[in-house]
Amino acid sequence: MEIATKELTGKVALVTGGTKGIGKAIADELKGLGATVIISARRRPDANPEHAFIAADLTKPEDNKQLAEKIIKEYGALDILINNVGGTSAPAGGFSVLSDQDWENDLQLNLLAAVKLDRALVPLMIERNTGVVIHISSLNGKLPLYASNFSYGVTKAALNNYSKALANELASKGIRVITVSPGMVKTTAMENFLQSYGSSIGKNLDETAQLVMDSLGGVPLNRLAQPEEIAHLIGFLVSPKASYITGSNVVIDGGTIPTVY
Structure with a gap:
């Protein structure tokens, strides 16, 4: 679908993990x-x-x-930073099967990668008193799932807390910081996770997807999201239309979480 308005013309955006899945959909949307x-x-x-x-x-x-350094040298400024990189290679099975290296890997990928990149690039935004970090x-x-991705959920919870703290710090400097929490999204990474988890419990892909949806308490829309559905939300959040939104954790999960908290 052709996007009628070009609200991000003149803006420079970085999308990490932007070659496939949610990241590619976000890059295409922006x-x-x-945006550049x-x-x-x-x-x-x-x-x-x-x-x-x-x-x-x-x-x-x-x-x-x-x-x-390359972004500073080639573009001189950054208006939008999408910290999309994440994932896990830790085994299913609960806390007892997770090694120190499993925890370290998930912390690096799901929390510290964003922390370090923010530290490197947010000063560009502070200099200009404007910017959006997602x-x-x-x-x-x-909603952590101990049986299938224990450490992943814990490190994403840490990212949520970090993002809120950063939003509070940067609001007075003209920078908005927002967390987006998708539910299950139809990507290659999700399919790989379901296949790996399914093989460990003796279930096929569809059975495993249903099991995970059920373990979350059910998904009222009864399907996985498409990456483009996440991207459309991001396009709104980084636009001037969302200028009063900061510090929020926006959940896009097909209705999984039954109450707002």
């Missing part, structure tokens, strides 16, 4: 709204990316630093 979009990921995709691409493994301090969290940060 470009459609007129930069994407980062560990590896360049097989096909030429549609947006400016900078390779970076954000769990590595040197890559974080180099990404920020942290892509997860429903599991509010």
Whole structure:
């Protein structure tokens, strides 16, 4: 669908993990709204990316630093930062199967990657007294699932708290900070997770997806979200239409959470 307005014309946006899934959908959405979009990921995709691409493994301090330096050198400013990188490779099975390395990996990917990149790039926004930072969290940060992704949910909860604290600090400096917590989204990463979890409990992909939805208390819309549905929300949140929204954790979960809290 063609986006009628170009509300982000003249804005520079960075989307981490922007080569596939939710990240790619967000990058495409922001470009459609007129922004100059930069994407980062560990590896360049097989096909030429549609947006400016900078390779970076954000769990590595040197890559974080180099990404920020390249953006400063090539663009001179950053208006929108989408911290989308996240995920887990930790095994299912609860707390007792998680090693120190499992915890360290999830902390680096789901919390500290965003912390370090914010520290490198938010000063550009402070200098200009304007900017928007979005942290892509997860429903599991509010509704943890101990059996399937224990450490992932815990680290996303930490990201939620960090994002709120940062929002409070930066509000007076003209910068909005917002958390977005998707529920289950139809991506390759989600499919890989469901296949891995399903194989550990002897269920196929559809059975595992239903099991996870049921373990969350059910999804009233009874389906997974499409990445574009998350991206449309992000497009609104970074636009002038959302100028009074900061410090919020916006849940987009098909109605899973039964009450607001």
